[in-house]
Amino acid sequence: MNDMTQILNQLDRLLGEKKLQEAESFMQEIKQQAKEEDNANTQLQILNEMIGFYRQTSQKEKLLQSIEEAVGLANAMGLEGSRPYATTLLNAATGYRSLGELQRAYLYYNKVEEIYKNDSLEHDMLMASLCNNYSLLYQEMKQFDKAEEYLLKALEIAKENTANFEIAVTYTNLANTCFAGKNYGKAKEYAHTAIRYFESKNYSEPHYCAALSALGMCHFEEGEYEEAEALFSRGMEILENSFGKTRQYMRLKANYEQCVKVLGKIHGLELSKEYYETYGKPMLEEKFAQYLDKIAVGLAGEGSDCFGFDDALSQDHDWGPAFCLWVTDETYGQIGKALEQAYEELPSEFKGYQRTVSAQGKGRRGVCKISDFYTRILGVSTYEKIDWQEIPDWALATAVNGEVYRDDEGVFSAFREKLKAGYPANIRYVKLAEAAAKFSQNGQYNYARMMGRRDSFSADLLLSESMKQAMLLYHYMNGLYPPHDKWLRKSMHQNGGLQLDRLLKGLQSCLGQKGEETKQTVATIMEEIGSFFANEMYQKNLISDVDPYLDHHTAELLWRAGHVGLSKEELVNQIVKLEFTAFDEVKNEGGRASCQDDWPTFSVMRKSQYFTWNKEMLLQYYYDFEREFAIGHNLITEKYGRMMESTAPEKYKELEPHFPVIDEQKKAIIDQIVSIQVEMMEAFAEKYPNTGGNARSLHTYEDSIVNTSYETYLRGEVSTYSDKMLQLYGRFVVECSQKQINIAKAIITNTARLYGYKSLDAFEAGEL
Numbered sequence: 001m002n003d004m005t006q007i008l009n010q011l012d013r014l015l016g017e018k019k020l021q022e023a024e025s026f027m028q029e030i031k032q033q034a035k036e037e038d039n040a041n042t043q044l045q046i047l048n049e050m051i052g053f054y055r056q057t058s059q060k061e062k063l064l065q066s067i068e069e070a071v072g073l074a075n076a077m078g079l080e081g082s083r084p085y086a087t088t089l090l091n092a093a094t095g096y097r098s099l100g101e102l103q104r105a106y107l108y109y110n111k112v113e114e115i116y117k118n119d120s121l122e123h124d125m126l127m128a129s130l131c132n133n134y135s136l137l138y139q140e141m142k143q144f145d146k147a148e149e150y151l152l153k154a155l156e157i158a159k160e161n162t163a164n165f166e167i168a169v170t171y172t173n174l175a176n177t178c179f180a181g182k183n184y185g186k187a188k189e190y191a192h193t194a195i196r197y198f199e200s201k202n203y204s205e206p207h208y209c210a211a212l213s214a215l216g217m218c219h220f221e222e223g224e225y226e227e228a229e230a231l232f233s234r235g236m237e238i239l240e241n242s243f244g245k246t247r248q249y250m251r252l253k254a255n256y257e258q259c260v261k262v263l264g265k266i267h268g269l270e271l272s273k274e275y276y277e278t279y280g281k282p283m284l285e286e287k288f289a290q291y292l293d294k295i296a297v298g299l300a301g302e303g304s305d306c307f308g309f310d311d312a313l314s315q316d317h318d319w320g321p322a323f324c325l326w327v328t329d330e331t332y333g334q335i336g337k338a339l340e341q342a343y344e345e346l347p348s349e350f351k352g353y354q355r356t357v358s359a360q361g362k363g364r365r366g367v368c369k370i371s372d373f374y375t376r377i378l379g380v381s382t383y384e385k386i387d388w389q390e391i392p393d394w395a396l397a398t399a400v401n402g403e404v405y406r407d408d409e410g411v412f413s414a415f416r417e418k419l420k421a422g423y424p425a426n427i428r429y430v431k432l433a434e435a436a437a438k439f440s441q442n443g444q445y446n447y448a449r450m451m452g453r454r455d456s457f458s459a460d461l462l463l464s465e466s467m468k469q470a471m472l473l474y475h476y477m478n479g480l481y482p483p484h485d486k487w488l489r490k491s492m493h494q495n496g497g498l499q500l501d502r503l504l505k506g507l508q509s510c511l512g513q514k515g516e517e518t519k520q521t522v523a524t525i526m527e528e529i530g531s532f533f534a535n536e537m538y539q540k541n542l543i544s545d546v547d548p549y550l551d552h553h554t555a556e557l558l559w560r561a562g563h564v565g566l567s568k569e570e571l572v573n574q575i576v577k578l579e580f581t582a583f584d585e586v587k588n589e590g591g592r593a594s595c596q597d598d599w600p601t602f603s604v605m606r607k608s609q610y611f612t613w614n615k616e617m618l619l620q621y622y623y624d625f626e627r628e629f630a631i632g633h634n635l636i637t638e639k640y641g642r643m644m645e646s647t648a649p650e651k652y653k654e655l656e657p658h659f660p661v662i663d664e665q666k667k668a669i670i671d672q673i674v675s676i677q678v679e680m681m682e683a684f685a686e687k688y689p690n691t692g693g694n695a696r697s698l699h700t701y702e703d704s705i706v707n708t709s710y711e712t713y714l715r716g717e718v719s720t721y722s723d724k725m726l727q728l729y730g731r732f733v734v735e736c737s738q739k740q741i742n743i744a745k746a747i748i749t750n751t752a753r754l755y756g757y758k759s760l761d762a763f764e765a766g767e768l
Contacts, residue, residue, distance in 0.1 A: 004045055011049060020057065020244060027053065040077050044070060044088065051091045055098050056206065058247040063099065067092045083126075086115040090130065097137055105137055128157035128166055132173055139173075144181035151177060168197030169207045175214035184218045191215035196499045200535070206248055209235035212498070213252055220259065226311065229259035230493050263312060266353070268305025268319055269403055275321035275350045276405060280343075287342050291335055293408035296326040300402030300416075301377060302364050307401045307483060309490045320355030321348070322365035323405070324373075326412040332369050340367045370412050374399065383418045388427045393472075397481035397491075422479040429561035432542065433554045435473035436533070440551035442466035443507075444526050451519045460511050463522065467504050470529055473550075474500055477537055503529050541616055544623065544724045559623055571618040572610040575625065576603055582629055582636040589651075608750035612743060617728045624722045635720045643716035646703045662719060669726060673733050674715050677743060681710055684744040688764045691748060 007030055014023040027050050034043040047070035054063035070088050079085035093108035112130055121127050131154035138147035151174045158166040171194035178187035194211040216231030232255045239249040260266065276297060284292060303318055304310040310319060325339060343366045348355040357365070363376075371381040377399045380386055400420045407413045423431065443466025450459040468485065471492050475482040483491050493501055506525045510518050530548030537543045542560075543553045566574070580602055595602065610618060625635055638659055644652040662670070678698065685692025696710045703709050721729060736743050745760070752763035762768070 004042060007042070007046070008049070018242065018244075024053065040073060044073050044077065044084070047073065048088060048091050051095050055095050056243055056246060060099060063095050067095050081115055081118070083115070083119065086112045086126075089115075090133065093137075094133055097133070097140065100140075102137060102140055109134055109137060123157055123160060125157065125161050125163055125166060128154040128161075128163070128170070131157070132166075132170055135173055135177060139177050139180055142180075144177055147177045148174065148181075164197055164201055168194050168201075168211070171197065172207050172211040172214065175211060175218075179214055179217055179221075184221055187214060188218045191218065192498075192502050196502070199496065199499045205242065206239065209239050209248065209252065212238075213255065215498075216255060220255070225259045225262050227493075229256060229263070230490070231498075232256035232259060234494070234496065234498075266351070267308055268303070268310045268314070269299055269308055271321055271351065271353060272299040272305070272323045273403070273405060276323045278350070279346045280323055283342055283346060288335060288339065291331065294327060294331045295339075296370070296404060296407035296409065296412035297323060298326075298402060298404035298407075299323050299365075300400075300404065301373065302398060304487070306398070307487060307491070308494070309483075309487050315353070315356070317356055317358045318364060320353050321350035322355050324365055325367045326370045326373060326407075327367065328409075328411055329369055329371060332367070336367060336369075343367055370415070373412075374415060383415055388424055393475075393482040394484040397483040400481065401483075422481075423476075425564040426561045428476060428479070429542075429557050429564060431476045432473065432537070433557035433561065435469045435476055436550040436557065437554045439466050439469035439473060439533075440530070440549060440554075442469065443522070444530060444549055444551070447522060447526075448519060451514075451522075454514075456512075456514050463507060463511060466526075467507055470500065470504060470533075471497075473533060477533065477540065477542070500529065500532060503532065538724070541620070541724070541728065544620065544722060556623065556627075559626075560619060563619060563622065568611075568615050568618065571615065571622060572607055575610060575618065575622050576606045578622070578625060578629065579606060579636060582625075582634050585634060586637050586640060604751060604754045607754060608747045611750045612746045613732065617725070617732060620722075620725050620728055624725055638720050639716045641716075642719045643708050643712050646700050646712045647708050648705055666723070666726065669730055670715060670718050673718055673726075673730050674711060676733050676737050677714055678711050680737075680742045681744040684742055684748065688745075688748075688760070690766070691760075691764050695748075 011023060011026060014020075014026060027046055031043055031046045031050070034040075034046065047066055050066040051063065051070060054060075054066055071092055074080075074085050074088045079088075089108045090112045093105040093112065096102075096108065097105040109130065113127075113134075116122070116124070116127050116130060131150045135147040135150040135154070138144070138150065151170055155167065155170045155174070158170055171190050175187045175190035175194060178184075178190060191211050191214040195208070195215065198208040198211060212231045212235040216228040216235070219225070219231065220228035232252050235252045236249055236256060239246060239252065243249070245253075280297065284295060284297075288295065299322075300306050301324065304314045305319055325343060327336065327339070375381045377395050378386060378391060379395075396419060400416055404413055404416070422428065442462040447459050447462045447466065450456075450462060468488065471488040472482050474492050474497050475488075475495075478495060480491070480495060482488055489501065489504075503525055507522060507529075510522050510525075527548055530550050531546070533550060534543070534546040534548050534553070537553070538546050543556055547553065563571070580599060583602065584596055586596065613621075628635055641652070641655045641659060644655065681692075681695075681698055685695070685698065696713060697703075697707060698710050700709055700711045700715075703712050718726065718729065733743065735741075736746075748763070749760045752760050755763070756768060757763040
C-alpha cells in the first residue's frame with residue numbers, strides 16, 4: 001500500500017486533470033486493496049474522499065453506500081468521540097444534506113459539535129467549517145436568521161485564523177442565506193465580497209460558482225437580466241470544465257435559461273450552429289462532398305452575435321440563421337459561385353427567426369475568401385503583414401471571435417490561431433503602459449484637481465475616460481484583445497472581471513455628482529482599483545512592485561517593451577557587461593583587485609550562471625540592476641559588503657546601515673534557497689571532485705578574511721535581489737530541485753562549454 005500522502009496526491013492529480021472516471025476507479029482500487037490488507041485507517045480515509053467525490057458528481061446511490069460504509073467502519077474501529085470520527089460524521093452529514101435528508105444531517109452535525117467542544121476546538125477552523133454546514137442546514141429548513149447567526153460565527157473564526165478561502169466560502173454562504181431570506185441588498189454585498197476573495201486568490205471551484213450564482217439570482221430578482229445571465233454563464237463554464245454537468249451545473253443552467261427566456265432571445269452563435277447542422281452540413285455533404293476538406297465553416301467576424309454579446313436589440317439588423325463558409329482563392333475559383341448559390345437557396349427562416357441583412361452587413365455571412373475575410377477586418381491578408389503599431393484593438397478582437405465548426409484544411413484556422421496567441425510581447429507592454437498611464441492621469445490625478453476647481457463637467461469626462469482605460473488595461477493584462485468600446489464591459493465581465501466591474505460601477509454612481517464626499521469616494525475606489533491592477537500585474541510578473549498609483553509603473557513597462565524582444569543570449573551579454581561596469585567601480589580597502597581587470601574570467605563565470613536562467617528572470621534582474629545602478633546603488637558593492645557579515649564581521653557592522661533592510665521573512669526565504677543550492681553543490685563536488693576541488697570552499701563555517709565560501713557568496717548575491725527577483729529565483733530553485741536538476745552542475749557545464757571543452761566530463765579530466 002502506498003503512503004496516504006502519495007495516494008491523495010495521485011487523486012488530486014486525476015481530479016485536476018478532470019479524469020473523473022479514472023479517479024473513481026483509483027479510489028475503488030485503493031479501498032479494496034486496503035480492505036484486503038486489513039488497513040482500516042486507509043480504508044476510512046479513502047471512503048471519506050469518496051463521499052465528497054460522489055456528492056460533487058451527484059451520484060446518489062454511491063454516495064449513500066459510501067456514507068454507510070464509512071460510518072460503519074468508524075464505529076467498528078472504536079473511534080467514537082475522536083477527531084477522525086467527527087470528520088467522518090461531518091462528511092456523512094454534508095452528504096445527507098445534499099440529498100435532502102435534513103434530520104439525519106442534523107443529528108450527525110450535533111454529534112460533531114459535541115466532539116469539537118469536548119476537544120476545546122471552539123476557535124479552530126474545524127468549528128468554523130461545522131458552523132458553515134449548520135447554516136446551510138438551517139437555510140434548507142427555512143430558518144434564515146439562525147443560518148446567518150451560525151455563518152457569522154464561522155466568519156469570526158475564519159478571520160481569527162486568516163483563512164482566506166474559508167472566509168470566501170463563508171461570505172458565499174451568507175449571500176445565499178440572505179438571498180433565500182429575500183434580503184437582496186445584503187446578499188449582493190456578501191456575494192461581491194466572496195467573489196473578491198475568490199478572484200484575488202485565483203480560486204475557481206464550486207464555491208466560487210455558488211458566489212456567482214448568488215449574485216446572479218439577486219440581479220435576476222431586481223430585473224437586471226443581462227447581468228444575471230452573464231454570471232450564470234460564467235459559473236456553468238467553470239463547473240463544466242472542472243466537474244462536468246453536475247447538479248449544481250444544472251441549477252445554474254436552469255437559471256441561465258430563465259434569463260434567456262425573460263429576455264426573449266437566443267444567442268446568434270447557438271442559432272448559427274443549429275442552423276448549420278440542420279441545413280448547411282447536409283447541403284455540403286450532398287453537393288460538395290469532394291470539397292468538404294477545403295471548406296472551413298463557422299461564425300466569426302463583425303457582429304455582436306460573433307462575440308456572444310447579442311440581445312433582443314441585436315435582431316433588428318444583420319442577425320439571424322446564418323453561418324460563414326471560408327475558402328482559399330484557389331477553391332473559390334473552382335466552386336465559389338456554385339457554393340454561393342447553394343448557400344442562398346438555404347431557408348432564411350429557422351426556429352421562428354428570420355435572417356436580416358443590411359447593406360452594411362452584406363458579405364459578413366455566407367461564402368467568403370479567407371484572404372478577403374482577414375483583409376476586410378485587419379487590412380492585411382497574412383499574419384506577417386500586420387502593423388501592430390497601427391492596427392486597432394477591436395479589429396483584432398473581431399478577427400478571433402466566434403467559433404469555427406470545421407476546418408479540415410486548416411488554412412483559415414492557421415491565421416486565426418496565430419492571432420489568438422495575443423499581442424507580441426513588446427506591443428503588449430506598450431499598451432499596458434499607455435492604459436496604466438491614462439487611467440492614472442485621468443482618474444487618480446486630474447479628476448481630483450478638476451473637482452477642486454468645481455468643474456464637475458470636466459471631472460466627469462476624466463472619470464469616464466479613466467473607467468474606459470481600466471477596462472482596456474484589464475484586457476491587456478489578461479492577454480485579451482479589447483473589442484469596440486460598446487462591448488468593453490461585457491467582454492470584461494465575460495472574462496472574469498467581476499471584482500473590477502463592481503469597482504467601476506461604484507465610480508459610475510459618482511458621475512454627475514458634486515461635493516467633497518463624492519471626491520473622497522472616487523479617491524477611495526481609485527485606490528482599490530490601482531491596488532487591484534498592481535497586485536494582478538505583479539503576480540503575472542509584468543511589474544516589480546505593488547504601488548497602487550499606476551503611472552509609477554509606466555517607465556518599467558516601457559523599459560520591458562524595449563528589452564523583451566532581446567534573445568536570451570543578448571540579455572545575458574548585456575547584463576554581464578553592465579555588471580562588469582559596476583564591478584569596475586567597487587572600492588576595495590586594499591586597493592584595486594586583480595579580478596577587476598580580468599574581463600575574460602568575469603564574463604565566463606557570470607554567463608555560466610545566467611545561461612541557466614529563464615528569460616523572465618533575466619529581464620527582471622536586468623531591470624533591477626540597471627534601475628539601481630542609475631540611482632547610485634551598486635548591487636555588486638552591496639553583494640561583497642554583505643559577504644563580510646561572515647568574512648569580516650567588524651567591517652560589516654560599519655557597512656550594514658548603508659544596505660537595504662531585509663526583513664525576517666525574506667531572510668528565511670534566502671536561507672531556504674541557499675540551503676537547497678549548497679546541497680546541490682555538495683552533490684556535484686562528490687561526483688566531480690577535481691572540478692569541485694578547484695572551486696570555492698563550500699560552507700560558511702570555512703570563511704576567513706581571505707576565503708569566501710560558496711555558501712556565503714551565494715547568500716550575499718541573493719540578498720541583493722528585489723522581492724520580485726527573489727520570488728522568481730526561489731521558484732526557479734524549487735522547480736529545479738523538484739525536477740532533480742542540479743543547478744551547480746548546469747552552471748559548471750556552461751563554464752566548461754565557454755572555455756572550449758566538449759563536455760563536463762572532459763572539463764573534469766582536463767582534456768580539451
